[in-house]
Amino acid sequence: MIGGRVPAIVATEARHRLRAVGNSGGQAVALAIGGLFGVVFALGVAAGAFFAGELVADGSIADPLAPLGRTVGFAVLFPAALTAIRTAQGAAGPTCPDHVLLAARHREVVAGTLGVEWLVQSTMLGVAGLVAGVAFAAGAGSPASAVLVAVAVAALLSAGVAVGLAVGLGVRLAIARSRLLARFKTAVGVAVLLAYLAVAASGDQARVFAPAANALAATPVGWIADLALLAVAPGASVLRAGGALLAASGTVLAAGGAASWLADRLWYETPVDPHGTDTDTDTGRTGSGSGMQPVPGVARQTGFVARKALLRAVRSPIRLLYVVYPLFALAGPLSNALGGGSVPGAAVPGVALYLAWAAGAAFTLNPLGDETPVLPTTLVAPITGGRFVRGLWVAASGIGVPVALAAVAVIGVAVGLPPVDLVLVVALAAGLTALAPGLALGVGAAFPRTEPARVTRSRRAVVPSLFAFALYSLPLFVLSAPAVALSVGPGRATVASLAGVPAPLLGGAGVAGRRRLRIESGDRRPGVADGRK
Amino acid sequence: MRSPQAIEADGLTKRYGDATAVDGVDLSIPPGTVYGFLGPNGAGKTTTIRMLATLLRPTAGTARIAGQPVTDRAAVAPHVGYLPESPPLFDELTAREQLQYHAGLQDLPGDEAADRIERLLDRFDLAADADDRIGTYSKGMQQKTALVQALLHDPDVVLLDEPTSGLDPRAARTVRDLLAELAAGETTVFLSTHILPVVDELADVVGVLSDGRLVAEGDPDALKGRAEGGGTLEDVFLDVTGDADLAAARPEEP
Incomplete structure (x- = not known):
């Protein structure tokens, strides 16, 4: 039996989240911008709903139940996915679990969490649904439709949020019980994110998610279309509408019960130690002895700083998640290039530039901030600033240069770069990756950041400041632009043309400048795409 | 020529x-002393320690660690070990x-560092867990590891901010024994803590x-004799920090 503490939990948690957003200038601005887009989106939805209402009313759409029924599946799936992601990331749980779980039963906390998430989703999706309902009712000339659509939206949201909460708690419980999942949860999360971005960039979301949405639409929950159109669609059934409400209610109860069962097992048990072994007496062992050894060829103190930086990066890669952010922006162009069957040669020096940037951003862009946990003792230790920053540079270039060389060489060969271009691009990769960490060091030392920031919904870490990112990235891109441009044929041809010098002076640009690299249905063969193939 | 005091401060102000935060503090602490540094929350203890550790520049006054001015971090660094409040x-x-x-940063020779690490890990019952990640440690284990780190390079002066915080009675006893041993040599211990019996003992x-x-x-003992409440270090503390009424109201110990 759910007690009377649920409203208090909902109110307190909602107040906490509102104040957290209000206290964070960045979040408030992001929310305001999101709200602005939300208004534009709602206006678009309202306009569409209005015209749909008119079409239904004048009989232009003979059977509106069928298309709306298919939409219902997505309308459940979307809030369910959002809630599942938020819950799995730890963003949907109680803020002070120990305190709340001492004061209330876990099922009350689950109900409270469900209520808060329902409010969150209602703010984002429910308002748009209500506006659409009113607009549809106006277009159809049926005031009752506004109420029916509102009830339908509320039912869809409730079912979706409840299912999402149960799924999210299930994911968390699996991670809490499986050492393997716990160990690789970050990698799995990033892989899922990249997979989604690839789907989004391809524009195939509807096709990819259609099977799940259609399956949902085929259940009694799909009858919610009857409920929404009861006042205007001749084929809408009162029985099915009632059945949809019962099905939605049943879904909420069943998913809520499952969430409660999962929460009981999640919140009151100690999660596995991801770095431990299967024996309780041997938890947290690295398994490979000490990773802290001197680095040959560099001063002892410098070597230890480099080892420390590498060990921390390998053991806590989530701290460096920001390094892959540029890849998200590149997902679309890359997907288009691959989808079109051709990869421009200019992309290869772009890879070299990105890897150089990443090496600097990961290891040297916040030299003092990265040391935050031990900064007092490091500052008191007799190590010079020069040796310390050289250690970070050794880590950045020690891992960055080989990775950049290998990646650029492999990609260059795969896309069929001419030998001259290949040599130049590999040299570019080595040079940039060796130099970029030095630039990052200068910027990072001048503009350190020691306060932790949120890197995922449930994880905070000390990351470089936005100002440092900008001050590092812009000069790096500007200063490296000439070398990047001259490293491949098309770039050299363009530069030669602009400078009015013979292309061969810049290294074989006359031929290579017209080459475009093509990958056709798995057959990687270079071709000429300017009409001479 | 007179050997320098381990810690000297003259009008140290921040x-x-x-x-x-700190107003004209004078200190003159000879080598081998355990100096108990007491004060209510917000009195300026941590600020004083951070100035002595070269982490905070004094607004006025001077201070020296093992004869080296705290404004010269490179000169002070080899002589000082520091355990801040957070490990x-x-x-x-x-x-x-x-x-x-840490031994690498201190530039300790490899063999010597390895010997000291093993000895101190054994001493603090950490040897069996030494290859576990610190993130899996209890608060007490982290505190012990941090203390070992502060002592690793055998400094002349150790500045300890609440070293027994989070330790169980056995570990706290180990710390007290170790501090007593250090002080029996020439190591100077500057000990900031709220646990008055530790100060009283050491x-x-x-x-x-x-x-x-x-x-x-x-x-x-001399301070205890001067206290109005009479008898304990707690009375002294309450007396000189303005809580004499509280000290007077305290029931007599049986």
Whole structure:
């Protein structure tokens, strides 16, 4: 039996989240911008709903139940996915679990969490649904439709949020019980994110998610279309509408019960130690002895700083998640290039530039901030600033240069770069990756950041400041632009043309400048795409 | 020529705008002393320690550690070990790696560092867990690891901010024994803590800071004899920090 503490939990948690957003200038601005887009989106939805209402009313759409029924599946799936992601990331749980779980039963906390998430989703999706309902009712000339659509939206949201909460708690419980999942949860999360971005960039979301949405639409929950159109669609059934409400209610109860069962097992048990072994007496062992050894060829103190930086990066890669952010922006162009069957040669020096940037951003862009946990003792230790920053540079270039060389060489060969271009691009990769960490060091030392920031919904870490990112990235891109441009044929041809010098002076640009690299249905063969193939 | 005091301060002052955190503190602590540094929350103890550790530049006054001015960090660094309030450790490293890293920063020779690390890990019952990541440690284990780190390079002066915080009675006893051993040699221990029995047991000299000023200093027994409440270090503390009424109201011990 759910007690009377649920409203208090909902109110307190909602107040906490509102104040957290209000206290964070960045979040408030992001929310305001999101709200602005939300208004534009709602206006678009309202306009569409209005015209749909008119079409239904004048009989232009003979059977509106069928298309709306298919939409219902997505309308459940979307809030369910959002809630599942938020819950799995730890963003949907109680803020002070120990305190709340001492004061209330876990099922009350689950109900409270469900209520808060329902409010969150209602703010984002429910308002748009209500506006659409009113607009549809106006277009159809049926005031009752506004109420029916509102009830339908509320039912869809409730079912979706409840299912999402149960799924999210299930994911968390699996991670809490499986050492393997716990160990690789970050990698799995990033892989899922990249997979989604690839789907989004391809524009195939509807096709990819259609099977799940259609399956949902085929259940009694799909009858919610009857409920929404009861006042205007001749084929809408009162029985099915009632059945949809019962099905939605049943879904909420069943998913809520499952969430409660999962929460009981999640919140009151100690999660596995991801770095431990299967024996309780041997938890947290690295398994490979000490990773802290001197680095040959560099001063002892410098070597230890480099080892420390590498060990921390390998053991806590989530701290460096920001390094892959540029890849998200590149997902679309890359997907288009691959989808079109051709990869421009200019992309290869772009890879070299990105890897150089990443090496600097990961290891040297916040030299003092990265040391935050031990900064007092490091500052008191007799190590010079020069040796310390050289250690970070050794880590950045020690891992960055080989990775950049290998990646650029492999990609260059795969896309069929001419030998001259290949040599130049590999040299570019080595040079940039060796130099970029030095630039990052200068910027990072001048503009350190020691306060932790949120890197995922449930994880905070000390990351470089936005100002440092900008001050590092812009000069790096500007200063490296000439070398990047001259490293491949098309770039050299363009530069030669602009400078009015013979292309061969810049290294074989006359031929290579017209080459475009093509990958056709798995057959990687270079071709000429300017009409001479 | 007179050998330098382990810790000397002359009019040490730290101001933040109009607020004075530490106000003209004078210290003269000979080598081998355990100096108990007491004071209520916000009295300026941590600010004083950070100035002595070269981490904070004094607004006025001077201070020296082993004869080296605290404005010259490179000169002071080899002589000082520092344990701040929060254990300065990386969660991602194991205790052994953390200590090896610190030994590396201290530029200790490899063999010597390895010997000391093993000895101190054994001493603090950490040897069995030394290859576990620090992120999996209890608060007490982290505190012990941080203490080992502060002592690793055998400094002349150790500045300890609440070293027994989070330790169980056995570990706290180990710390007290170790501090006594250090002081029996030539190591000077500057010990800031709220646990008065620890100070009572170990300290050769007690200094009490209140509102940034050193309001009492001396041998613990002599201070106890001067206290209005009479008898204990707690009475001294309450007396000199302005809580004499509280001290007087305290029931007599049986």
